Structures are given as C-alpha cells and as structure tokens.
Amino acid sequence: MDDGTFEALGKLEKLNLAKNNLAHICDFKLQRVQYLNLSRNSIEFFVTAEDNHMYSLETLDLSHNKLLYFPILPKRNQLKFLYLQHNVVGTLTSEESMVSETNALYNEVVRMNDVRIGKNHLHSTWRLMPLLHIDLSHNHFTSFPLETLSLLSTLEGLDFSFNCVQKLTWNVRQESASKYYRQLYFPSLRYLNMQSNGLVSISPLFLKALTQVETINLRDNAVQPCAPVGQMPSSLSSQQLNLNSSCIAFGKLKTLKHLSLENNDIKSLPANAFRESSLVSLNLARNSHMIMRVDSLEDIKETLQSLTISELNVTNSELFLPCMPLLMHLNISNNRLTALPHNLNCSPLRELSIRNNAFVSVNYSLILALSAHLHVMYFSGNDLTCCDSNWLSALNNSRIKMPDIDLTKCVTDDSSIPIEEYLKSSSLYCSHHIKGIHLGQIFIVILFVTVFITVFMMFARKICCLKKSFGV
Template identity: 30%
Template sequence: MPVQGLNPIVLCLLAMWRILTPVLSHPKFNHCHQVHENAVCNNARLSSVPEGLPQTLEELHLNYNQIKTLHDKSLLPYPSLITLTLACNDLEKVQSKVFEDSKLLENLNFANNNIYIGYEETSVALRKLPGLRFLDLSENKLNDEMAFTLLHNLSTLEYLNLSGNLLQRLDETSFRDLHNLKELDLQRNIMFEIDSAFGGNPKLQRLNLAFNILPCLTDFHMTQLVVLNASYNYIEWFISRQDLNDTFKLETLDLSNNRLLFFPFLPSRSKLQNLYLSNNLLRFYEHYADNNTLQNSSTSVEFYNLKKHIKNVTVEIWDESLHGDISSLDTLDLRRNQVEYFPNGFIQKMPLLSRLRMSMNCLETLNLTSEQFFGSLYELDISNNRLNQISVDDESLTTLANLTYFNLSHNDLNELPVGLFSSLPRIHSVDLSYNSIGICQPDERNINASSSSSCLQWSNIDSLRQLYLKGCNLETVPNSAFTGLSLTHLELSDNPGIDVQNSLQCLSRTLQHLGLGNTQIQDIDLSRFQTLKSLNLSKNSLSHLPHSIHDTDLKVLDIRDNRLSTIPSDDAHSLASKLHLIFLTGNTFNCCQTQWFWTFEEARTMNMVGKSDIICEHQSMLHRVQDSHSLDCSDAEESIVWYILLLVPICLFLSGISIVVFLTLKPKILQISIKKKYLRPTPY
C-alpha cells in the first residue's frame, strides 16, 4: 500500500524531469535572442558555440563572450549559416575542420581577438570557405607574415579589414591572391612601405591607409580606385603617374594631417571631386620663378626611381601642370596650411567647385575679381588668415550669386566693400567675428557697391539667417540695424558696453539663438522673443537672471562666469521645466542656498553641463555644489541670533558705564535735576 501511494508523486516527478531536462542540458540557449533566422548571443559569457538553435539559422552573433577556440564540428548543427561574428572573444585558434560543412558562409568577423597565436591552423580553416566575401581580422596583433598566411588563396574575398594590427611592409605578394577585393582597410598599423602591394587587385575601389607612418606615395597608378584615405601619416610627396592615358576613377582623396610640402601631383585625367589637404605644410611657390633674391637657389626638384624604366624626373616647382586635373573638384579643403596666395589661374581650373575651406593659412589679400570664382561656389571659409583687404567689382559679385556661407572671422579687416554681402542674393550665413567692422548709421550710404567702408549696413538682406559679429569692437548699434532681416542666429558676444535693446525687437519673431556674452549687459527684455531657443549671457557679472527669461521657451542657457549666489526657487522650477542644457560653472554660489541645484538635478530632461565643477562658498571655503548637502548650514542661521543675544547686554552694560562716568564727572547736573523735580518751595 505505501508503495502504491507514492506512484502519483513519482509520476509527477518524472513529468517535471522530462520538462526540465532539455532546459538544463542547454542553459546557454536562453542567452540568445532570436529574430527569424538570426540569433544574437552577445555578452552571454559563452565558452563555446551554443547548441539547440534552429538548423535554418543564417546569422549567428557571438561577440563579447569567452570563446578561445572554435572547435571542429561546433558549427555542424548550422549548415545554412551565412554570417558568423566572434568579435572580442580572446579567440586564439580556429580548428582546421570547423568550416567543412559551412559552404554558405560569406561573412566572418574575428575582430579584436588573439588570432596571431594559432594563425596557421586558422588559415587552413579559412581556405575551406568557398564563398567567403567579407573578412574582419582587425586588432589581432598580426604581422606581415601572419597576414600573408591567413589570406593565402582567399580569391573570393571582396572586403578585408586588417586595421589595428602590426603590419609594417607590404609588397606585391601581400594580397596577390585577392583578385576580387573591392575594399581594404589597413588603418592604424605601423606601415612604412607599400611597394607595389596592390598590383594584383584590379577591382580594388576603396583603400584606407590612415594612421600609419608612410613617408610618401609616389608612382600612384591605381586607375580603378574610387576612394583613397591616406590621412594621418608622414607623407611629404604625393605623385601620380603622368604618362597614363586612362582616366583615373578617383573621386575622394584624403591626404590631411600629413607633411605635404607641395600641392599633390594629381593625375592628368581624373574624376576627382573631394580633395582633403588640411593640416599639412603646403604652400605655392610660383612667385619664386621671378624672385631675383633666389638666384643661387634651386627652382627644380628631382624625383628618383618613380618608375623602373627611368632613373629620375626633374620638374619646376611652380609648373601648373603639376596640379593635375581638378576640373571636377567639388570640395577643396586646405585648412591649417601655409598658403599665402593662389597661383594664377588656379581657381579657374575648378569650374564645379562648391566648397573652398582656407581657414588658418597666411592669406593677406583676396581679389575676388582676379581669382574668377564660378557660380557653383556656395561655401567660402577664409577665417583665421591675415586678410587686410578684399577687392571685388559688380561682375564678380554677380558671379557669386549662389554663395551661401561666407566666413571671414579672425582676420585683420578694417574695411570691406559696401555691397559685399547685400549683393549676394542667396547668402545665408556670414561670420565677421574679430574684425574691426562696424554697423553703419542709416544716413551713412555709399553709392558704389565696390567702394570700401569701415562699417556695413545689414538691413533688408532677405536671405540672411545667421550673422556673427563677435568681438568686432561694436559700441553703437542703430535701432534700425536689423530691420527687414529674418535672422535665426545673432552673435554679438565680446563687444563690451554694446547697447542692443532697441535694435533687437524687430527680430523677436524669428530669432532662435542670441549671443550676448561679455557685453556688460545687466538686464534685457526678452518677453516678445517666443522663438528663442538658445541664450548666451556668460561673463556679464550678473547677480540675478533677467526676469523676462521665463517668458521664453528657452532650451539652452549659458550663464557661466557671472556673480550668481543662488537661483530663487520659482525661477529654478520654471527653468527646469523647459531647459535641456544649462551652463553654470564660473559662479560662486551660496552653499546654504542650493535648492535650485537639486531642482535641476531631478529634472529628467535637463542637463547641467560640467555640474561637478559648479562651486559654492561656505565659511570662506569653496566646495562643490553637489557636495553641499553634507555641509552644516544650521550654524549660519543660528549665529545671527547668538550675535544679537551677545550684543544686547554688552550694549546695555556699556551704556550704564557711560552714564555713571558722566555723572561722576558732572555731579552738579544730578543735584540740579533732583532739586528741580522734588525740592520745590512750600506755600504758606
């Protein structure tokens, strides 16, 4: 009977065992998130490929796990696999037979592992993938020999990433088996030589050589290449082969952050659209041709071993043909170089140029008439140069009809052509910051638009939306200065003493950003500025916020470097309900009045930039506001009461002493006063 009584319990336990057994046998399956035929098992602390996933699986992501060896037969349950990623696993070895049944695998990611340890066996495994197209071996500590071994006979490969390894020197054997390669990433290695490394890759279109130590790129003849990134190297010379009749397909060439001394010797036939040359030592040398002071100096350069069939080539350093074909150029970036002028006809060679970036060079003059810019130009940045003169005529202003962005900030300009901006029908943004150019009074008019003036009129420029006049030594702004404008951005900071209250009211319906930092402003009426989103009031010695701020819909407020000691509770709640960013550093707040800080801290949509650097003062010591809750502010409140209690008896005591001393020195006064009050004659 007892045995029979246990039968139901045993049956229940057996049923539970059958349910739990498959779950317990494959606990790692629960760490994978499945969507259709994809399984994502990242950050699951797996030490091997999980089992129990569908056999029809096409993508398996195992990134950020603890798989050190990819064992044979670990992929056997997934014959339909197309994509496998094992990035960041400390993977050391892939066994040779692991891919025997993965005939459909095309994409393989082994990034950020230790493949260098078992690279030989891994190479055998890779050769058994007949359709491999994408391979990522970045950051695996691979040297030249290891990379060559791993890539042997991978003829189907189209994309290869070898960035972040230890490659030093490439030659014609490095990628000779990769006949279908279209994109190659070699950035962040330590390569100093790439001699004929890409001769066996006729389909290569995108090549990234950034962040290496290449000293030069000579004999460039990769006509099929579309994008070449060789930025952040030590390149002094870029020389393309000039004797080829084929048109180069190169569209983007990035040689920024190198040591270029000369403008690159571009192909004589090309489709180049984007040329990035910023942060080099580049300049033009055309004026040396007629410079008598350099008679004993060489005006030519010899290039040795450019091609195998000639010994050297001698060229004149100002030869215009060296610039190559730049007729298709759309963007030319020459920022942070040493350019003093443009060679004759240089700008005319670029009829499609739309962006010219020339900031941080050595230009002293700009003659828009002689340079003959084309109508395609819509961005012109000549900021941070030495410009002291700009020359134009009516025809050149007409040519610049499509110019939208014009930056002349940080130059030495004291005068500008009167119609320089008002004659540009599509001008959208103008930056004249840190030049000594004023704003004209209404009666200061010049008939000739090309004549120069120390002030400009900005009214009635229909297309203008952004105007930056920061640090222009402005003192007086006429009330009608911005009449007829629809500005969204106006920057007037760093103009101490400027009075703009009346001139801004005409912008109340359109203005979104207003900069008034370091203007000595103490109050401003913003109640009508319903579209204002960003306000800069930094460096103004403000002791309180303008009340009209609460009538706006501000999202960004900069009140750094003022004299704020606290922010009233009502103001704090009002700002916290609408602001997204607030800048408060540089003020010394009262540590015992920091409720505003916690109001801002609790606001979910608000961010106090640099909140750990916001300071307050307590008992002549500075603290971080976010630590002010640990300070004892009760002493500060009670000390006033104690001071009063101590001072009252002291004052009474001193007063009594003074009276006694006075009466001691003048006793007759007391006697006389007593006689007058009490000793009166008695009537009979």
C-alpha cells in the same frame, strides 16, 4: 616609389600611403581607386597627365605635406572630398602667379612638346570636378583664390581657416575693357570657415557671390558689422560702399543661418545690424569692448534659436535682449551680471549658462517658468547665497541637469560649502538663519503692537480729558 607599382592591382579601391616620404606624384593611373590617403609625406606637387579615362577617385587626402600648388587631377573624376590642410599653398603672392606656375609645372612634368599657348590645365580640370568639400586650412594664403575656387560649381563646404587673408578684395581679371567688375558666384556653397585669418574687411561683391551660404565662421578676426544702408555716414559714396567697405552688411546674406563673430574686437553692434537676415544661431563671445544697442538684435528676434554673448564684460544695464520666442540655447557666462534678463520668460530655453558672473541668487519665479523647457543649466563661478536658494532647490527637484554642480559652492554667514553638500542638509546650515528671521519677525510684531497700544491709550486719555473739560 617606382612607376607602375600598384598598376597590377586593377581592383584596388582604397590605398593608404600616409606617413611615408613621398616627394611628388607625377602621374596617377589607378582608375578604380576611390580613396587615396597621401597625408604626412613630403609631397611638393601632384600632377596627372590629361587623358580620357574615367577615374573613380572620390576622396583625396594630401594634408600635412609641402604642397606649393593646387593639385592637377585626372580630368574625368568623381572627386568629392579634397583635403589640402597643413601645406604651404598660397605662398606665391597672387592667384594669377600661382595658376601660371602650376600650369608651367604641368607642362614640364608631362613633357608636352606641342603645348597649346594659353592652355590652363589647372582650371580645365577643376571646372569638371564634382567636389563637395575642400579643406585649405593652415596654409599660406595672403589673398583669396576667387577665380579658381569659383570654378567648383558643386562645392558645398570650404574650410579656409588659419591663413593670412587680411582683406578679402574682389581681385578678378577683366574679360573686356568694361569698367564694371565681373561677378563670379559660389552657387552651391553652404559652409564657409574663415576663422583666424586676421580679416579686417570683406568685399560686398564677395558676399553677393555667396548665394546659398548658411554658415559662416569668422571667429578670431577683426571684422565690424555694418549699420543698415540708411544709417551709413552720408560722406561715403555709393562706389565706396560697394567696393571698399571696411565693415560687413550681414543682412545682405539672405540665406545665412549660423554666424560666429567671436573675438573680433567689435566696437559696436549697430541697431538693426542684421536687418533682412534670418539668423538661427549667433556667437558674439569675447568682444569685451562691444557696445550693444537697444535694437541690435531686433531683426532676428523671431528666428534666433541659439545666442552666445559670453565674455562681453557687460552688466545688466548694458545687456539688451528682446523677447525671443524660439530661443533654446543661451550662454551669458563670464560677464558681470547680477540678475537674469527679464525677457527670458518669452523663450523656451533648453540650455542656459550663467557661469562666472556676479549672481548671489536667481529669480525663483523666472526659474519656475523656465523649468517647463529647461534641460541643462550651468551656474558655477558665482557667489551664491546658500540660504536664499529656493530657485536652486527647484532645480534640484526637477529633471534639469546641472553638469557643473560639483564645481559650485555657496556662502553661509560663516563658511563656504559645496552646493551638493548644502542641498543634502540645507536645514543644518541655514536653521540658525531661519530662526533668526523668525525671532526678528516676532520682535518686530511685538514692538509694533506695543507702540500701537501705547499710542491708542494716550489718544483715548486725551479724548477722555477733553470730554471732562466740556462737561465742566
């Protein structure tokens, strides 16, 4: 594309150049454009010469390209959304080398003859960006670019999923000879997605930087929750706890509301693992070897509204749920449970999933108690008994939705039938069962009465004989 192709369109506000074959953007001069889509090209770099003009750009999509570097954008812009997913950013081993090479590229592209030594063009432009959301997922990062991203003081959402960061260390350059680590902050960050990085550890100093975070997605990693500080092994020094902890103390995140630890191969969920936190939703699914302690959820029982503990491979004796007065969503599917946890009557549940367990029946009185709030219930994949289904009839006669009812079967003495078919004519399938119960009950009553009368008559005769003996 020739330089100045779109410059005649002075009022252009939206420009979509996706799915072309652009190789690079050497200068960007469209000051009125608010939305620019350059996705699915072959762009290797995006560099804009520094000037004093104000640019209206608010959304820039550079996803699905071949970017090696962070883009250098107009210094004065209004950019709020930056999409860099599916590139090769982070291929360079360290943040320092990436920043250095980006600045060298800038000087080469802009052809500056009077280059100011030490001028960091990347950081000087990023420091001024009013960015709200950046997507860096599906790139090649092996380390987290702490210093560059911390410059984005207005950043609220960061998607860093599907990269290669195994240890999120506090690798920050020192400004002096001080032995203390320089603390940076992400003062506005509320949403952080670190899914599928292979994370094993996260520096406590990084957690300290997340002063406003509300949602963290750590799905498909290998992190382990820490016990509270008082329960840490005494052999660990304070410096080790501060800098090299191999587990995460989630209680330090005072603002955290939503946490996903799905599929982290968690070995143990310590007692009071979330002390001082106020979690609203927690996902512990697919940690099939996790041992849950009696008090693991004790500190969030008053705040938790959504809990997912599916695919833990637990039985009733291994599942410990406290009374949770705000819990509205519970997923206990894909376990080995035979009965609902008795503490559920404390919760105003709106959605409940018990799919793929070992339920034969469900506690009728508990279902009646839950039905006051329950909107949706999933129960397919259990060996339910048709003729012990008062709870199911109660569900069917209520307004509770059962989305998987067409996938569910129940078992009679001699067959397996779809639940929907059974509910339409339950007496047909269970009449012999009911009659059998009635005849059995009658037989037991008759037998009891016969035995009682026989015993009474024998006792009466004995008394009578005794009286005659005394009379003689």
